[in-house]
Amino acid sequence: MESLKVIEIVGTVAFSIAGTFAAMEKKLDVFGTFIIAFITALGGGTLRDMLLGEVPVRWLFEFSSGFIVLLSTIIGLLFKTVIKNYHNVLLLFDSIGLGFFTVVGIQVGIGLDLHPIACIALGTITACFGGVIRDISLSNIPLIFQKEIYATTCIFGGAIFFLLQSMDIPKMPVEIICLVFIVLFRLLSVKFHWQLPVIWKPVK
Amino acid sequence: MESLKVIEIVGTVAFSIAGTFAAMEKKLDVFGTFIIAFITALGGGTLRDMLLGEVPVRWLFEFSSGFIVLLSTIIGLLFKTVIKNYHNVLLLFDSIGLGFFTVVGIQVGIGLDLHPIACIALGTITACFGGVIRDISLSNIPLIFQKEIYATTCIFGGAIFFLLQSMDIPKMPVEIICLVFIVLFRLLSVKFHWQLPVIWKPVK
Amino acid sequence: MESLKVIEIVGTVAFSIAGTFAAMEKKLDVFGTFIIAFITALGGGTLRDMLLGEVPVRWLFEFSSGFIVLLSTIIGLLFKTVIKNYHNVLLLFDSIGLGFFTVVGIQVGIGLDLHPIACIALGTITACFGGVIRDISLSNIPLIFQKEIYATTCIFGGAIFFLLQSMDIPKMPVEIICLVFIVLFRLLSVKFHWQLPVIWKPVK
Numbered sequence: 001m002e003s004l005k006v007i008e009i010v011g012t013v014a015f016s017i018a019g020t021f022a023a024m025e026k027k028l029d030v031f032g033t034f035i036i037a038f039i040t041a042l043g044g045g046t047l048r049d050m051l052l053g054e055v056p057v058r059w060l061f062e063f064s065s066g067f068i069v070l071l072s073t074i075i076g077l078l079f080k081t082v083i084k085n086y087h088n089v090l091l092l093f094d095s096i097g098l099g100f101f102t103v104v105g106i107q108v109g110i111g112l113d114l115h116p117i118a119c120i121a122l123g124t125i126t127a128c129f130g131g132v133i134r135d136i137s138l139s140n141i142p143l144i145f146q147k148e149i150y151a152t153t154c155i156f157g158g159a160i161f162f163l164l165q166s167m168d169i170p171k172m173p174v175e176i177i178c179l180v181f182i183v184l185f186r187l188l189s190v191k192f193h194w195q196l197p198v199i200w201k202p203v204k
Numbered sequence: 205m206e207s208l209k210v211i212e213i214v215g216t217v218a219f220s221i222a223g224t225f226a227a228m229e230k231k232l233d234v235f236g237t238f239i240i241a242f243i244t245a246l247g248g249g250t251l252r253d254m255l256l257g258e259v260p261v262r263w264l265f266e267f268s269s270g271f272i273v274l275l276s277t278i279i280g281l282l283f284k285t286v287i288k289n290y291h292n293v294l295l296l297f298d299s300i301g302l303g304f305f306t307v308v309g310i311q312v313g314i315g316l317d318l319h320p321i322a323c324i325a326l327g328t329i330t331a332c333f334g335g336v337i338r339d340i341s342l343s344n345i346p347l348i349f350q351k352e353i354y355a356t357t358c359i360f361g362g363a364i365f366f367l368l369q370s371m372d373i374p375k376m377p378v379e380i381i382c383l384v385f386i387v388l389f390r391l392l393s394v395k396f397h398w399q400l401p402v403i404w405k406p407v408k
Numbered sequence: 409m410e411s412l413k414v415i416e417i418v419g420t421v422a423f424s425i426a427g428t429f430a431a432m433e434k435k436l437d438v439f440g441t442f443i444i445a446f447i448t449a450l451g452g453g454t455l456r457d458m459l460l461g462e463v464p465v466r467w468l469f470e471f472s473s474g475f476i477v478l479l480s481t482i483i484g485l486l487f488k489t490v491i492k493n494y495h496n497v498l499l500l501f502d503s504i505g506l507g508f509f510t511v512v513g514i515q516v517g518i519g520l521d522l523h524p525i526a527c528i529a530l531g532t533i534t535a536c537f538g539g540v541i542r543d544i545s546l547s548n549i550p551l552i553f554q555k556e557i558y559a560t561t562c563i564f565g566g567a568i569f570f571l572l573q574s575m576d577i578p579k580m581p582v583e584i585i586c587l588v589f590i591v592l593f594r595l596l597s598v599k600f601h602w603q604l605p606v607i608w609k610p611v612k
Contacts, residue, residue: 023349029400031356032349046255051454053463055257060322118468132545137336139345141547145440152439196437233604235560236553250459259461264526341540343549 003172004107007179009068011100015041016069018093019134020076021086026138030077036134037073038066041097043130048105048122052112091190094131094143099182101127102154103175106161120158127154127182149189149196157182207376208311211383213272215304219245220273222297223338224280225290230342234281240338241277242270245301247334252309252326256316295394298335298347303386305331306358307379310365324362331358331386353393353400361386411580412515415587417476419508423449424477426501427542428484429494434546438485444542445481446474449505451538456513456530460520499598502539502551507590509535510562511583514569528566535562535590557597557604565590 019040023033042065046057059065083089105126109119128144128151135142144150161178165171188194223244227237246269250261263269287293309330313323332348332355339346348354365382369375392398427448431441450473454465467473491497513534517527536552536559543550552558569586573579596602 026349028349029353029356031353031359031400035355036349050254050458051463051465051468053257053461055255056316057255060255060318060325063319063321066321112464114468115471117471117474121468136340136544137346137349139343139547142545145434145436145444145545149437150440151443152437155439196439230553232553233557233560235557235563235604239559240553254458257461259459260520261459264459264522264529267523267525270525340544341550341553343547 003175004104007100007175008104011097011104012041012065012068013072014093014100015097015130016072017076018090018097018131020073021080021090021093022134022138022140024077024080025086033077034070034073036137037076038069039137040130040134041065041069041072043133044101044126044128045104045130047129047133048108048126051125052108052122091187095183095186095190097130098127098150098154098186099157099179101130102157102182103161103179106158106178107175116158116162120155120162123158123161124151124154149194150186152196153182153186153189156185207379208308211304211379212308215301215308216245216269216272217276218297218304219301219334220276221280222294222301222335224277225284225294225297226338226342226344228281228284229290237281238274238277240341241280242273243341244334244338245269245273245276247337248305248330248332249308249334251333251337252312252330255329256312256326295391299387299390299394301334302331302354302358302390303361303383305334306361306386307365307383310362310382311379320362320366324359324366327362327365328355328358353398354390356400357386357390357393360389411583412512415508415583416512419505419512420449420473420476421480422501422508423505423538424480425484426498426505426539428481429488429498429501430542430546430548432485432488433494441485442478442481444545445484446477447545448538448542449473449477449480451541452509452534452536453512453538455537455541456516456534459533460516460530499595503591503594503598505538506535506558506562506594507565507587509538510565510590511569511587514566514586515583524566524570528563528570531566531569532559532562557602558594560604561590561594561597564593 016037019037020033022040023036028036042059046059049055049057080086102123105123106119108126109122114122132142132144135144157178160181161174164174164177220241223241224237226244227240232240246263250263253259253261284290306327309327310323312330313326318326336346336348339348361382364385365378368378368381424445427445428441430448431444436444450467454467457463457465488494510531513531514527516534517530522530540550540552543552565586568589569582572582572585
């Protein structure tokens with residue numbers, strides 16, 4: 001199977017589980033949980049495809065993604081009772097989804113011959129906006145606009161992607177280095193409370 | 205007039221009135237109320253058409269839907285002072301809109317030869333997402349993600365639709381049974397507090 | 409340069425600065441601030457283009473708008489420490505963006521030979537929905553749905569536009585009168601607390 005397909009599947013599983021846990025926290029019923037998992041996993045890619053005019057969206061014709069979301073939701077529900085440190089698990093799967101979906105979005109842009117800046121924008125949208133729509137739907141402040149570095153990680157990862165590519169490194173290692181960087185950078189930035197400067201500290 | 209057209213008009217009227225009452229609760233001015241009614245009535249269908257690539261959206265060319273929303277908003281505003289049990293009226297019209305718009309969305313999918321699962325997804329999106337966008341705009345937690353059965357009703361109704369259709373029952377009775385089922389099921393589920401299982405009850 | 413291009417640039421600068429100040433209030437980091445400025449400035453036009461099927465959206469190919477947002481964000485950040493009356497500055501730039509982008513949206517509709525009502529709808533969407541998406545992303549109640557006259561200003565401005573145009577006044581003065589009207593009307597309506605009637609005052 002093509003490496004990009006594998007990356008997309010792993011990202012879908014990771015975001016579905018992150019969505020399932022976010023829905024649990026709000027005590028949604030099983031069906032609402034599935035919808036939230038679906039939105040988290042497929043929302044970013046759907047927005048990307050709508051911005052690109054790549055419609056009708058694929059998941060209305062191909063049910064493989066929906067099926068992966070369904071399975072992942074069930075697995076997430078089953079594991080809930082076993083898991084103690086709920087917050088860390090959500091963070092882990094959210095970070096994995098972030099890294100993998102950034103690479104998917106960048107490759108979509110490359111496939112359309114877009115400029116690297118546009119590709120990085122598409123990667124960031126693919127990775128971040130499923131979570132944004134999820135958080136807005138659940139009346140949470142979107143993670144992306146909270147203090148910790150979030151979207152910036154995708155942009156750094158995207159810059160590394162094109163830097164490595166310009167050095168003629170083959171596609172697969174470039175993809176793997178990019179997504180490992182994003183996952184690790186995200187996890188470390190949360191663990192060590194890395195923040196970008198907030199320039200406008202009150203003057204007094 | 206075609207039965208589907210009638211179903212769409214009734215759904216538009218019902219959701220416009222539900223939107224008007226939701227805007228009233230937030231004390232919006234007359235114009236904001238109209239916009240919220242418009243979003244509630246046409247938001248789900250607009251999202252559906254954008255996902256399908258059926259753009260430019262119809263309401264930019266045909267003003268009949270906008271006119272129905274306007275009339276319904278005025279009627280909703282006039283009846284406000286007469287109505288005592290505000291909450292039940294909102295629920296009633298929301299349920300009617302839910303049933304009628306699910307059928308509209310399913311028929312759009314059938315018209316595009318989509319798989320029944322995709323048709324039911326389109327029915328659910330058409331019926332539910334106008335209300336979701338309305339609730340998010342008004343900073344309410346979307347009804348769809350609250351405890352009571354909501355989107356699930358549309359899915360059950362959609363399953364009944366295709367079950368009856370597979371038994372060679374003609375289109376109009378199928379449509380009517382499907383929409384009556386959804387309206388009644390929604391009203392009963394609220395009255396008797398039906399809930400889907402919330403699997404992840406805290407362990408302790 | 410064409411007058412419409414100038415109007416679009418001024419609107420982009422104004423909304424970027426308004427978005428920057430809104431992000432500051434929520435203490436976002438520099439990158440989150442840029443994303444919010446981008447959403448505020450380009451969100452309304454993007455929604456308009458998606459409703460019209462004018463995709464892929466332009467900002468994925470032409471980076472001039474993104475560059476204007478970036479510069480405006482930096483300027484906004486620099487001026488923060490100097491500005492005392494933060495709230496009035498945000499209001500001023502939001503009003504300027506509102507006037508200028510209404511004209512942009514109306515002209516897009518005219519360019520597609522749409523009916524004046526649809527043109528005014530497009531002008532209102534272009535002007536208002538960047539701010540709506542910004543406010544929802546920041547978990548604020550959207551300005552548009554608060555008490556003060558907001559979207560109504562765009563509609564009044566749009567009506568004046570087509571009234572003047574029907575009197576054979578040339579395009580540029582029509583555009584200027586329309587946008588000056590909207591900016592002033594918005595500022596005055598806030599200063600003097602103009603409100604549209606809220607019909608449903610509690611009866612007792």
